[in-house]
Amino acid sequence: DGGITQSPKYLFRKEGQNVTLSCEQNLNHDAMYWYRQDPGQGLRLIYYSQIVNDFQKGDIAEGYSVSREKKESFPLTVTSAQKNPTAFYLCASSIQVAKNIQYFGAGTRLSVL
Amino acid sequence: AQSVTQPDIHITVSEGASLELRCNYSYGATPYLFWYVQSPGQGLQLLLKYFSGDTLVQGIKGFEAEFKRSQSSFNLRKPSVHWSDAAEYFCAVGGFNFNKFYFGSGTKLNVKP
Numbered sequence: 261d262g263g264i265t266q267s268p269k270y271l272f273r274k275e276g277q278n279v280t281l282s283c284e285q286n287l288n289h290d291a292m293y294w295y296r297q298d299p300g301q302g303l304r305l306i307y308y309s310q311i312v313n314d315f316q317k318g319d320i321a322e323g324y325s326v327s328r329e330k331k332e333s334f335p336l337t338v339t340s341a342q343k344n345p346t347a348f349y350l351c352a353s354s355i356q357v358a359k360n361i362q363y364f365g366a367g368t369r370l371s372v373l
Numbered sequence: 374a375q376s377v378t379q380p381d382i383h384i385t386v387s388e389g390a391s392l393e394l395r396c397n398y399s400y401g402a403t404p405y406l407f408w409y410v411q412s413p414g415q416g417l418q419l420l421l422k423y424f425s426g427d428t429l430v431q432g433i434k435g436f437e438a439e440f441k442r443s444q445s446s447f448n449l450r451k452p453s454v455h456w457s458d459a460a461e462y463f464c465a466v467g468g469f470n471f472n473k474f475y476f477g478s479g480t481k482l483n484v485k486p
Contacts, residue, residue, distance in 0.1 A: 264416075293474075300382070302463065302478035303417075318473065350416055358471035359405065364416035 262287045266351050266365035272373050273338065273345055281336045281368045283351035291357040292334040296320060297348040297367075306349075309334055310357045338370065346372050375400045377466050379477035386454050387485045394449040394480050396464030404468040406447040408438055411461045411479075420462075423447065434458070459484045 264285045273279045285292065290311050295303040305318030309328040323342025328334055334353075338345045348369050352362040376399045386392055398404060405424050409417040421432025428440040438449045447464060464477040 266416075300478070303476045305473055308473060316472070348414075352417075358467035358474050359469060360467075361407070361419055361422060362417075362465075362474060364409075364418070366416045367414070369414070 264365035266368050271370045274373050276340045278339050283334045285332050285353045289353035289355055291354045293352045294336045295350045345370055375475050377464055377475045377477040379464055379480050381480045383481045385483040388456050389453050392451045392454045394462050396447045398445050398466045404466045407465040408449050409463045456484045
């Protein structure tokens, strides 16, 4: 089955700690995205990548970092600089940026201990 | 700047009643338009999309949407709502000249028995 796999489903971060959220796709899509979702605020774009070894900041990139070393993988690191990391994080992919259907993973809920 | 507006934050309808969720966008040309549905704690699932052609599009689960260029709208409709339709619905906009998707803030649908 083709799709997007996010792991873990739940993640807890201690003060001052960096944590990494995994996103893997087997759809052979070039474009991948990370969104943050807070209640009542819809989806906000953190980072996106149009192609391997390339990524761009979205609307709320501060305190986050990404890499795109392989086409199928786009991990997101929530750094200690992100002071309010508690949220639901969604990864998505599409054939090209903003021109095709986006497919979403099931999400990772990050909480602060 | 492009934007997407979903003016209704919450909507409650009775089971079996008809439903219309509103979506307006701000963009000079015709964008690509999408409706997604999200159940609590889950990712987003595509309901339907409009790229070009017939302005009335059919989607999954009995939903349809109509693109009205003169009103910059892409409203989602369903003639008879089922209890399982209770979820959050997001309108999204993309396009050939876009470098990212734009999402509305979502409409939460509650279905009364």
